[in-house]
Every structure is written in structure tokens, then in C-alpha cells.
Amino acid sequence: MKIAVTGACGYIGSHTLVDLIQHGFEVISIDNNSRSTPEILEGVTAITGKIVPHYPIDMCQLDDLEQVFVQNPNIVGVIHFAAYKWVGESVDKPLLYYHNNLQALLNLLKCIQKFDIPYHVFSSSCSVYGNPDALPVTEETPLALAESPYAMTKQIGERIISDFSRLGVNANVLLRYFNPVGAHPSAKIGEIQPIPQNLVPFITQTAIGLRPALSVFGNDYDTRDGTCLRDYIHVSDIAHAHTLALQHLVKHQIQRNYCEVFNLGSGEGATVLEVIAAFERATGEKLAYQIVDRRAGDVAKIYANRHKATHVLGWQPQYKLDDMMRTAWQWQLRLQEHPIDFPVIG
Numbered sequence: 001m002k003i004a005v006t007g008a009c010g011y012i013g014s015h016t017l018v019d020l021i022q023h024g025f026e027v028i029s030i031d032n033n034s035r036s037t038p039e040i041l042e043g044v045t046a047i048t049g050k051i052v053p054h055y056p057i058d059m060c061q062l063d064d065l066e067q068v069f070v071q072n073p074n075i076v077g078v079i080h081f082a083a084y085k086w087v088g089e090s091v092d093k094p095l096l097y098y099h100n101n102l103q104a105l106l107n108l109l110k111c112i113q114k115f116d117i118p119y120h121v122f123s124s125s126c127s128v129y130g131n132p133d134a135l136p137v138t139e140e141t142p143l144a145l146a147e148s149p150y151a152m153t154k155q156i157g158e159r160i161i162s163d164f165s166r167l168g169v170n171a172n173v174l175l176r177y178f179n180p181v182g183a184h185p186s187a188k189i190g191e192i193q194p195i196p197q198n199l200v201p202f203i204t205q206t207a208i209g210l211r212p213a214l215s216v217f218g219n220d221y222d223t224r225d226g227t228c229l230r231d232y233i234h235v236s237d238i239a240h241a242h243t244l245a246l247q248h249l250v251k252h253q254i255q256r257n258y259c260e261v262f263n264l265g266s267g268e269g270a271t272v273l274e275v276i277a278a279f280e281r282a283t284g285e286k287l288a289y290q291i292v293d294r295r296a297g298d299v300a301k302i303y304a305n306r307h308k309a310t311h312v313l314g315w316q317p318q319y320k321l322d323d324m325m326r327t328a329w330q331w332q333l334r335l336q337e338h339p340i341d342f343p344v345i346g
């Protein structure tokens, strides 16, 4: 079965290509490489032995996107990752985020309707829950007002897909990621953040000497050690959940007005200091860090109830926090030896 993966050159996209190929799917990549590099597909090929056809088009250009589906008439599913995802940037550039993330989705849904593509898996985020009152978070936890334009594009995206699914045109699965971290155990693919936006790239770039010290954003939260608590989940476990979601749709010949949400988290919370301790334990590296003020918009604590993904999709995360830290470090070491060019973000 042939699957189109948008944003396939990105962090989760590239790991999902590997998992799909290893589970017998044929894949194509659709990515304008504004925040990624097609070079990452060489790593996918090194792992799987398969060349991935790449379409470097902007999904906001409907004609260009339609041409991909004209040239690939036997696509049965789409996994849609292509979106900007940096919370801080979305606050500074809301129009960029609303245009890019929503126009791309709208154009994709138009193609799904025009080319009669039955299955769609959408990349959503735990940030749709905002600052939850009750933990762990389930799929029934009410969505709070999104804390950033990025999170709002995910909330609006989910609503667009929910309304679209009522047309009976296709079947949709929405996957709400918690905090994806780590890298493929081969260290041939991983996350590329020249200017880190998230905790773990900051940790590995500090440990390798690219940054003087990690700043820990606050230690006066209501958690077991005062630092924020998150649900970290290995990117390869996240990737496999996409394969399981597609298999779920195909195996059960899901009816065409289906729209289901699944949390993708480990179900275990870890504080920033616990992540640092796991990194030092897993790598033997000592990490320089300092406690600084809180970061605006940070949620104190959030972690998932993953019961639904486990029981409906059969999803069983394999990697523990130490594995996440070890694989993230191995990827950072590889980047040091084999730097990958990355587009300058305007």
C-alpha cells in the first residue's frame, strides 16, 4: 500500500518513513524543506535500503500538491506532519503559523476529497490540552484555550478534520504527541535543531560543548523537585504508532466518517531535573546547568493516559527515559562527525 507522508524530512516524519517501510508500506515524501533537509532521506535509505521518492513542493500551493496525487494515483493514505511547530516563534509570527499550518491542511483535505483517498493520520499535540486541571490527561479531557498560536493551529486543525469527516469522504485518526525525544537507535536519523527550541537538543548541544550550560526554566513549580513535569516519549515509539493507526484503519476497513483521537505519551511524567539525571546516567556525561526564571507559557505538569492507544491500536512504547537520552546523545555525536546542512530560518 502506498502512503504519502507530508513533512517526511522532519524529525517524526523521517522516523515514521522508516517504520512504515519496515512494515511493508510503500512511501513518498512531500516536504518543501523550509524547516528540514532532503539529506535526512539518505539516512532513511541507509536504514531501510529503500529510496523514498521526494516531492519538494509547498502544500500551500494547491496546484503543486494536486500534481503529486495525479502522478501517484494509487495512494491510499496520507500522514500529515507538515507544519511549523515552535511555540515561541508562533507567538512572534502568528500569521505565518496560521497561514502555513492551516492552508496546508485545507489543501490536503481538498486533495483527499478530489482523489478519493480513504485514510488520513494527522499530527496533533498535547498542547491542545493547555494547562490541564486533572492528570493524567485522557482523550476526553476538555481542551483548554490554547496557550500559543501554534497550539491553536492544532486545535483548529482537529476541528476542521472533525467537520470534514462528517462528509463521509474518508477516515481520520488524530494523534496527540506529548514530548517526542531521542533518535533512531542506528543514529542515522534524528532531530536537527541548529538553534535548539526544546529541552533535549539543548541538553545534547550543551553536553557536546556547543552551548555553555543548560538553563532550567524555574524550580518553584508544584512538582516533586520544583521543575516542570512532562511526558517524554521516544520518537521511534511515536513513529510506530502511525503505522499502527494506518493498519487499524485498513484492517478494519473503517467506515468513512470515522474521526478518532489518541494520546501518544509514555504515561509516565519526568521533571527537567530527572531528565538531566537520566542523561548523565545513560551517557556518563556531566551536564552543566543553572536554574533561571520560569519560561512564559510553560505548563507546570502534564502527562498522558495512553490506555486508548494501547487497547485500540495495540501500541506498546518500547523505549525508557534512559534509552531516549542515550539515542539522543548518539545522534548528537554523529552530527558532530557528519554535520548536515540545514536551511537558515528567515
Ligand code: WQD
Binding pocket: 085, 087, 124, 125, 126, 127, 177, 178, 179, 180, 197, 198, 199, 200, 202, 214, 215, 216, 217, 218, 228, 229, 230, 272, 295, 298
Ligand atoms: C520541556 C520542558 C521547559 C528548554 C513543546 C511543544 C509541544 C510539543 C513538545 C509538538 C519544559 C523545560 C526547555 C530549556 C528548560 N511539540 N526547558 N530549558 O514546551 O513541553 O512542549 O514540545 O507537538 O507542543 O509545546 O517542550 O522541550 O520546550 O520543554 O528548562 O532550555 O523543559 O520549561 O518544562 P514543551 P520543551
